Amino acid sequence: MRFQFIVDEIVIGLRRNIAMAVSVVLVTVVSLFLVGLGFLAQRQVDTMKDYWYDRVQVSIFLCGDVSTAASCADGAVTDAQKEQIQADLNAPSLQPYVKQVYFESKQQAYDRFKEQYKDSALSENVTADQMPESYRVDLKNPEQYKVVSDVFTDRPGVESVESQNQVLDRLFALLNQLKLGAWLLAAVTLLCSVLLVATTIRLTAFTRRRETGIMRLVGASNFFIQLPFILESMIAAAVGAVLASGALVAVTHFQIQGRLAKSLTFTNYVGVGDALSIVPWLFIIGLGIAGVSAFLALQRYLKV
Structure with a gap:
């Protein structure tokens, strides 16, 4: 009997406040989608690090004529x-x-240069004698490239020591800044979601203050009175989480894997599996924000 009453109250509340419910759904979609992008950005940075750091070499270029x-x-x-x-x-x-460790002769360096720049006029103006000999060093831990670099830098017979980490570190610093920006934007939208849910629940409680007053007079507990409002907000948040999850998976499949991965093939990209692994977190965050926001809002505004 009580369960049926709660269900009826939820249906009545959603029907009466359809515009507010839709606004909660929309702001939840936007905020959770941005949160999902933040998670996805984190996965992408980790994926790129695994891809590039496995290919990092320290190049010891030897002196030439x-x-x-x-x-x-x-x-x-x-x-x-x-x-x-x-x-x-x-x-x-x-x-x-x-x-x-690999040793690269002048001829091998010349052949590799010709292959890399075969469509450029540069390849026609370089001879094998102009190319430097070098040692190419694969590292067990690419992040410790400076240990090897410091041993051979400025040594007689060594022209220069270069590591791709010097470029990659700057790249990943930029990516981490972009990732931080995505998280900050997601945090702002989540705050907006919390405020909107709380405001919506307060307005809903105000419009139904007569019904809640009657329930209080017949002895209903605070939790029993609050439950329909909390469930209404959680239902709206769940719908928003479904839409946000669908949008995140669609972007990953059609934009990242469907277009970006085919046009820019210099690294690996996150896939649909990564997006699907984020979906449960979107539901947890969305339902948690809706439930907690509604509960805290009702503590003050449902007193009759």
Whole structure:
């Protein structure tokens, strides 16, 4: 009997306040969608880090005949200097950091340059003798590239030491700032959602103050009076979570995987599975905000 009464009150409340319910749904959709994008941005940054850091190398470029670096003042690298560099790369002190070492000759560097810039006029103006020899070092932990870099920087026979981490660190710093911006925007919209839900519930309670007064007179508990209002807001939030989840999955499937991943193939991207794993969190956040906002709003505005 009580359950049926609560259901009837919810139906009546939603029918009477359809405009308010729709506004709660819409603001919930926007706020939860932005929250989902924040989660997705976090996953994307982690995915890009896994992709790129597994491919990071430290490149030790050796002095050539035309090198102008201070460490190349004595001319091109000698065989003895090469042997010492190779020995240091294989030394026990660097074994915890070095996974594998490749030596790239001038001809190999030239062939790779020609392949990379085959459609550019640059490839026609470079000879094999102009290309530097180098050691390419794969790391066990790419984030520790400075340990290897510091050992060989400014060493006689070494023109320069470069690591892709120097570029990647700046890239991921930018991505982290964008991710933080997405989270801040999501937080603002969630705050708007909380305020709207609380205001909607207060107005609903005010328009039905006569019914709640009668319920209080016949001995209904505070929780029993509040329950229909709380459930109304949670139903609206659940509808908003469904729509926000659908929008997040659609964006991931059609925009990220369907367009972005096909046009920009330099890294991996999040997929529908990542979006689906975020969906439960959207429901938890949406229902939690709606329920708590309604409960706190009713503590003050449902007194009769």
